[in-house]
Amino acid sequence: MKGLAKFLFEAGMLKKMRRTGYPFLGSGGESVADHCFRAALIGYLLALELEGVDESRVAMLLLHHDLAEARTGDLNYMNKRYCTPDEAKAVQHATRELPPALAARVQELTGEFNQAQTMEAKLAHDADQLDLIVELKEQQDLGNPYAKHWLHYALKRLATEPGRELAHTILTTDWTDWWFEKRDDLWVKNNNR
Secondary structure (H helix, E strand, C coil): CHHHHHHHHHHHHHHHCECCCHHHHCCCCCEHHHHHHHHHHHHHHHHHCCCCCCHHHHHHHHHHCCCCHHHHCCCCCCHHHCCCCCHHHHHHHHHCCCCHHHHHHHHHHHHHHHHCCCHHHHHHHHHHHHHHHHHHHHHHHCCCCCHHHHHHHHHHCCCCHHHHHHHHHHHCCCCCCCCCCCCHHHHCCCCCC
């Protein structure tokens, strides 16, 4: 159990680790854990749209896909021009005190995500990008003129038809539509229905 406890403290670093691309964008921000949560939710829901896809595996791939960043840090696209993290080594070191079956499982999930060969891994990669697309759409709606350029490239990284379809819907939805219904009875008369 000591190895598991240490692994959990390490995974908790992702709640404190900031995603490093946002300073280049000029607005927005989130932790790596914030990103992993919504990406896992996106991947799970996206997989439910397809026959024969293990939606739980997609979610598990996304829950594990950035674990190495507790050791390597979050390298944005500029950083990656100059630095290459050894994610496999980081995951191997992170799991070395776990029970062998658990260590193998974590390594298997991160490896499958990084190889991106299975349909589950392809959907997980799309969900990883779709989380960024949701964040960029919010920043665009808030007036960041650079978000549209980032969106252009994020869209090109999508590999599945369901991923591209969801991206299109995200781009045609205002980020406040889920709560700001633009109704007088809510905002003038304060009728909470």
